[in-house]
Amino acid sequence: MTGHSIEAILITDMNGNPRFYMQLDPRAFGMDPVLASSFFAAIDMFSKEVFQQSAPVFTVDYGAHLFTVLNGEATHMIAVGVQRLNTEITAILNALLTEFEEKWLLATELLDIDASFSDVYLEPFGERVMEKLSFEDLPDSWVPYFTVDPSTIVDTSGTMEPFINGSRNVKEILDVSGFAKRDLLLEISRMWAHRVIRFRNMLSFDDYVGSKTSFLKYLQATSRETEDMKKQYPEMVGVIPRLAGLLEGRRTVREMLVELGESYDEREILRVLDYLLEREVIEALSPEKRRILLAKEVLETSLRVADECLSEGEATKALTTVMGRSDTPETLGQLRVTDNKWHVDFDLKLLEGLNNRRLMLLFGEWMKLLAQFAALLDPTKLDQFIVRMTEAFTERIFTRFTPFDLRGFEEYPLWLEQLGAHKISPVRRIKTGSLKPTGNDSIDEIVYTLVTRGQGIYGTERMTRVCAASGVPLMELPPDFWVGWQKEESQEKFLKEYSKLGNAAKLTVLIMTRQRGLTLPKTMSP
Amino acid sequence: MSPTYLLKICTVGAASVGKTSIIIRYSTGTFREHYSPTLGTGFAYKKMKLGNNFVNAQIWDLGSQDFLERVRANYYIGTQGVIFMFDVTSWESLNAVLDWKNEVDRHVDDYQSVLVANKIDLVDERVISEPEGIELAKKLGMDYIEVSVLLDKNVNEAFELISTRICETFV
Numbered sequence: 001m002t003g004h005s006i007e008a009i010l011i012t013d014m015n016g017n018p019r020f021y022m023q024l025d026p027r028a029f030g031m032d033p034v035l036a037s038s039f040f041a042a043i044d045m046f047s048k049e050v051f052q053q054s055a056p057v058f059t060v061d062y063g064a065h066l067f068t069v070l071n072g073e074a075t076h077m078i079a080v081g082v083q084r085l086n087t088e089i090t091a092i093l094n095a096l097l098t099e100f101e102e103k104w105l106l107a108t109e110l111l112d113i114d115a116s117f118s119d120v121y122l123e124p125f126g127e128r129v130m131e132k133l134s135f136e137d138l139p140d141s142w143v144p145y146f147t148v149d150p151s152t153i154v155d156t157s158g159t160m161e162p163f164i165n166g167s168r169n170v171k172e173i174l175d176v177s178g179f180a181k182r183d184l185l186l187e188i189s190r191m192w193a194h195r196v197i198r199f200r201n202m203l204s205f206d207d208y209v210g211s212k213t214s215f216l217k218y219l220q221a222t223s224r225e226t227e228d229m230k231k232q233y234p235e236m237v238g239v240i241p242r243l244a245g246l247l248e249g250r251r252t253v254r255e256m257l258v259e260l261g262e263s264y265d266e267r268e269i270l271r272v273l274d275y276l277l278e279r280e281v282i283e284a285l286s287p288e289k290r291r292i293l294l295a296k297e298v299l300e301t302s303l304r305v306a307d308e309c310l311s312e313g314e315a316t317k318a319l320t321t322v323m324g325r326s327d328t329p330e331t332l333g334q335l336r337v338t339d340n341k342w343h344v345d346f347d348l349k350l351l352e353g354l355n356n357r358r359l360m361l362l363f364g365e366w367m368k369l370l371a372q373f374a375a376l377l378d379p380t381k382l383d384q385f386i387v388r389m390t391e392a393f394t395e396r397i398f399t400r401f402t403p404f405d406l407r408g409f410e411e412y413p414l415w416l417e418q419l420g421a422h423k424i425s426p427v428r429r430i431k432t433g434s435l436k437p438t439g440n441d442s443i444d445e446i447v448y449t450l451v452t453r454g455q456g457i458y459g460t461e462r463m464t465r466v467c468a469a470s471g472v473p474l475m476e477l478p479p480d481f482w483v484g485w486q487k488e489e490s491q492e493k494f495l496k497e498y499s500k501l502g503n504a505a506k507l508t509v510l511i512m513t514r515q516r517g518l519t520l521p522k523t524m525s526p
Numbered sequence: 527m528s529p530t531y532l533l534k535i536c537t538v539g540a541a542s543v544g545k546t547s548i549i550i551r552y553s554t555g556t557f558r559e560h561y562s563p564t565l566g567t568g569f570a571y572k573k574m575k576l577g578n579n580f581v582n583a584q585i586w587d588l589g590s591q592d593f594l595e596r597v598r599a600n601y602y603i604g605t606q607g608v609i610f611m612f613d614v615t616s617w618e619s620l621n622a623v624l625d626w627k628n629e630v631d632r633h634v635d636d637y638q639s640v641l642v643a644n645k646i647d648l649v650d651e652r653v654i655s656e657p658e659g660i661e662l663a664k665k666l667g668m669d670y671i672e673v674s675v676l677l678d679k680n681v682n683e684a685f686e687l688i689s690t691r692i693c694e695t696f697v
Contacts, residue, residue: 453568
């Protein structure tokens with residue numbers, strides 16, 4: 001479902017009574033029913049304060065979710081998600097809201113405010129919603145299954161039912177049925193609108209999974225949760241305690257399967273994860289939490305590398321100094337001493353309930369810790385530290401994190417370059433020539449960033465030499481002068497020449513090319 | 527023929543007020559969704575026409591962390607204009623403007639300045655009103671403008687304002 005990031009839609013009347021609710025993202029378990037109560041509380045708050053606004057569309061940051069509110073003539077539509085909606089999606093929602101008011105509002109029942117969200121639904125309108133906001137993609141590994149006897153389904157074409165058996169995944173269904181993926185998506189969207197289908201196996205192998213506080217109930221033999229599970233799925237009871245130790249939010253699904261692969265069948269483990277995910281006691285890390293995990297992994301690696309490269313106690317001294325300068329409880333609270341050494345605690349529970357904005361700031365705090373820690377290390381050993389960190393990136397970090405996770409992380413190696421540059425030359429003007437920040441071409445962006453930031457770090461003269469050696473012009477050129485193979489060749493050469501500025505520079509190039517999914521020049525490959 | 531002025535403008539302000547984002551928005555027209563602290567100095571430029579003058583604005587994005595002050599000191603040299611930024615949802619960022627002014631004053635003798643209030647799209651989270659922003663700007667002798675980098679509202683105007691003020695000093 002890549003076209004939009006809406007998890008659910010709620011339509012209320014002007015009195016705040018829910019008139020329609022629909023979950024659009026199968027992974028958004030949070031909306032039904034656990035988050036419903038806080039959601040209603042928020043709606044209640046909106047009706048008193050926020051709906052007074054004259055703006056037709058506005059966004060409210062509410063805990064871990066963003067609510068985009070569209071004001072209609074007789075109702076409000078609230079789209080729930082974690083990202084802001086673009087104008088195209090907002091226009092679709094507006095059209096749906098108008099249609100709802102004109103055609104469907106009178107057909108809805110006025111339910112009590114305490115009613116479950118699942119009761120506030122109108123199938124024909126749900127189908128219209130899924131026509132406009134259908135699944136644009138479903139991961140190959142997801143396994144759709146029917147929540148009703150498929151022979152009783154009358155509202156869909158019926159072409160797909162024979163192929164959905166609760167164990168075939170999306171890819172297998174496509175292979176067996178011979179249907180085009182788009183047709184499958186439209187049909188499944190229709191089934192979703194009629195609420196006759198759900199999914200298993202929704203975790204990707206590369207998802208990092210962590211447990212929430214409420215997971216502990218599943219580790220108590222006498223809890224109601226464990227009792228319920230014993231009755232429904234007795235085979236899961238033994239798996240969960242074994243899984244518990246792997247759910248610290250630092251391991252991917254793939255790593256868990258490897259760890260437990262000898263004891264349990266892969267499908268059994270995935271079923272348990274699905275079960276726990278549906279009950280919202282575990283979570284797949286959101287993009288922002290993955291970035292925090294990355295920064296924490298790099299700090300943990302820094303601590304271990306510093307222990308090896310530097311004299312005894314230096315890493316501890318540097319970290320305690322850095323901690324003394326920070327007042328952020330969410331970061332300080334996750335640094336622990338074990339066996340006289342500092343370690344990063346990877347537990348996720350501290351982040352529960354924090355909104356995206358706070359998570360972004362916490363990523364920044366971890367980056368600050370990383371930067372200050374490196375700044376306090378013995379300068380004569382810094383290069384050795386950087387070499388070892390580069391090895392750790394290529395061996396561990398790059399294999400475990402996606403290019404998307406690395407967004408913004410180039411700041412760390414650029415800072416290491418700054419630390420290693422010893423003397424900073426005062427810079428009055430930056431030379432750019434015809435280089436431009438375009439915001440869309442990957443290699444252009446990298447070269448522009450390195451040429452400009454490089455001048456700040458190494459001075460204009462040194463960067464001019466790097467550009468001259470690679471054929472990157474630092475003068476104004478006619479637009480058709482530096483193009484095609486000549487441009488590509490000189491940009492590639494530039495990356496090599498820039499890497500020669502030092503080990504930190506090499507790490508910067510590695511991270512920036514990785515971020516953008518570019519292939520490194522052969523002579524530079526780690 | 528009209529002259530082309532080369533202007534050096536720095537953006538300063540508390541962490542996460544949107545200094546890097548405003549520069550990216552202004553120079554590339556795109557919005558950066560993610561936040562990452564600038565650990566050093568970013569850089570962008572844009573050419574524009576102001577009245578009869580052509581202007582090449584070089585914009586320096588100075589990392590705001592405390593431990594970067596020594597690094598920042600090297601980049602203030604030659605600065606003609608400073609954009610002081612704060613976030614309308616954060617009192618701390620507004621209060622920090624005074625500290626930023628003191629730091630710039632220590633390093634730059636003569637410069638033009640604009641106080642930029644960002645994130646006005648966060649209507650319900652806003653805690654600093656326009657009159658409060660204007661009052662501070664007046665107190666510090668700066669122009670004042672409210673922007674939303676996310677919605678691309680007044681971003682070009684903010685840079686045109688500071689550039690105009692600098693160009694006026696050339697007359």
